[in-house]
Amino acid sequence: MKKHKCGPRFKALLKEVKITPSEFATFCNVEPQHINNWYIRGVPYPRVEEIARLLSVNSQWLINGEGPKHPVNGQAPEQADKLLDTQEPREHYHVCIGSPDIELPLYKERPKALGSRDTHVVKIPGEAVRLPRRYLERLEVEPSRAICVPMVGDSMSEKIQDGSTLAVDCSLTHIIDGQIYALKHDGMLRIKYLHRLPDGALRLRSHNRSGYPDEIFSAEQIIKQNIDVLGWVFWWSTLNKQRPPVPFG
Structure with a gap:
């Protein structure tokens, strides 16, 4: 610390x-x-x-x-x-008085306009995720630089399940090879392992590699396709998809 x-x-x-x-x-x-x-x-x-x-x-x-x-x-x-x-606490996060938790704002991918196929990543008003303050302190995450996002799809399973909630440190956008990051890709929210490559290129890797092959983007493509690292994923939740059957029920 x-x-x-x-x-x-x-x-x-x-x-x-x-x-x-x-x-x-x-x-x-x-x-x-x-x-x-x-x-x-x-x-x-x-x-x-x-x-x-x-x-x-x-x-x-x-x-x-x-x-x-x-x-x-x-x-x-x-x-x-x-x-x-x-x-009052700062707008970006909420300190829960009388609780060891901190509420972090929730961001999701949403259409830019009604009926539009173009999307962007925006803060969802009135929605927040509570995390124990000690989690952030242990990893030296500044609460005002942290947000939460959902995991959509199975590209990161079995490590991160579809529907999981992830916490992101937006102050850590410098890429450390093999770490998991949240990123915006032409307005789409994506969660991937990132690896730097020569000449400013970038490799996006899924945990579920059998269903999602590696993607490599040149420095020019990164700019053209508006690929922007939101931050480092430092926490995620996982919920079982199905309740086990009760025997002899």
């Missing part, structure tokens, strides 16, 4: 607004010892934005002391205790 030299600033902020480690730990769904550890080691990277927002300071200032301490239109730190009850 990445650490920053923000421990002293974090500790001073809690003292300034008269919030005890136990009180702040309860709100953040962690043990009080975690808060004390943050005093020494710094706030874990995936939670810097959240903690800075709660304490009404700029995240960059919290990380390294650089730049203005408070947002231009933000509240002063003495108001941070009120923010624990009133402040």
